[in-house]
Structures are given as C-alpha cells and as structure tokens.
Amino acid sequence: MRLGVSTLFCIGDRFSEVVKRLWVVDVEHLEVVDEWPHEFNDYRVNLIKRIVDERGLSLSIHAPFADVNIASISPIMRNSALRRLKRSMKFSARLNPTVWVFHSGVRSPISGMLSNIDWKLNLNSIRELLHEAKKYDLKIAIENLPESSAFLVRGVEDFEKLYEDLDLDGSNLGIAFDVGHSNIGGYIDEFMEKFGERIVHVHIHDNDGKMDSHLGIGSGSINWIRVVDSLKKMNYRSVLVIESIRDVEESIKRVKKLIQH
Helix, strand or coil, X not given: CEEEEEHHHHCCCCHHHHHHHHHHXXXXXXXXXXXXXXXXXXXXXHHHHHHHHHHCCEEEEECCCCCCCCCCCCHHHHHHHHHHHHHHHHHXXXXXXXXXXXXXXXXXXXXXXXXXXXXXXXXXXXXXXXXHHXXXXXXXXXXXXXXXXXXXXXXXXXXHHHHHHHHHHHXXXXXXXXXXXXXXXXXXXXXXXXXXXXXXXXXXXXXXXXXXXXXXXXXXXXXXXXXXXXXXXXCCCCEEXXXXXXXXXXXXXXXXXXXXX
C-alpha cells in the first residue's frame, strides 16, 4: 500500500500556498480536490502535472461535490451538476489519474411523494458519467457517504442495491471506500467483507462514530491497526489517502508506522 494525502486539508488556502505544501509533503501519492477555490483550469492542471512528474508521485482526483447533485429532480440543476462533473473529467484526463472519485446524488425532500424518483435519476446520471469516462479511458469510483447524510448511496444496503440496479454497467464502477464515513454507520468490517473486490481506492480520517469531523488519524474511535490489517488480508495494493483536515503531518507519520506494522 502507498500513502497519499488529499488537498482537502488546505481547501481554504490560496492555490499558491497549496502548491508550496504539495512540493514538500512526505507522501507517495496526491489526491487533488477539483473544488472552488481550486477549481481546475489550464494553469492549475499544468502546475499539478509538473509537481507530480517532478516528484514521481501518483495522483487521484476528487470530483467537485459542493452543491453538486446528480439526482436533483430539477432537470436544470441536474444537468448543471453533470456539466460540472464532465468538465472535471476532461481536465482530470490530462493528469492521467489512478482514479476519479465522485459522490452520489442527494435525496429530495419530496422523493417519497414521487416514487423515489431521485434513485432512478441517480442511476441514470451514474450511467452517463460511466459513458463519459470511457471517452477519456478514465477509471471512476463512487464514495460511500455517512449514514447521517442525505446522500443516496451510503452504506452496505445502498451499495448492494446500486450494483444490482446498474447490472452490467456497474462492472466499470469502482468503490472509493471511506473508512471515516463507514465508522459513523458502524459497518467498516462488513463493507470490506462484502465489497473488497470492488474497492479500488481508500480514504482515511478519524471521528467519534457520530460526526463526520475528518480528524487526524488516531484522534477518534477507529481501530486503525485492525483496518490496515484487514486491508492487507484482502490484498489491497493501492493507495491510502489521508483526508484529515487537521494534524496532517502527525497522521502521515502514524499511518506510515501502521503500514510497516
């Protein structure tokens, strides 16, 4: 397993400051969040490519997620979200990432009165994203979200239904397993057991099992020795991306020790 870090921890900084951090952070992999105020453009993509190439790093991209709802029951809002994500894919393809990670759509307050139409729209949008990804030979993966959220695809049952409904289309859709999010639902072990073969990417951050606080590794209730051991047993060989928003340097040191354990 290789160790990476997400730019989520510096999302509020100027892009010039982010660049300075990326030159020196002691990891083998970077995950860049294509989100305002760091939204991809020609200049930023070229600069990211330079950092990755000169440092010999692998790279993943986290798709935009703020106000992006691919299951919106409003065609205008849904199409706007898809356009934004397709723009991200186009720029991301120039960086040759290992994976492009995205979120499912969000449940509508009136979904129950409309035969759960948002689930159907979510499926249609995911199929559209999979089709778009083929144009760029881009590997994409959907992330599990906290059970306490309004996202449509969160825990074990949601993912079982998702892949059942996608049928053959789901064969090209990987999973970005977020350990912190699964801790809130209490299904870390079950998720890895059921979807181990589909997990192509892993996000790690800590919490108390109630709030999605993205704490530093070791600052919450997650048993990280058990998590890393389980990943090793399922022969996971890709990257662990630290998504903590504080204590990032300390988290890097702790995870390195866990990997070597």
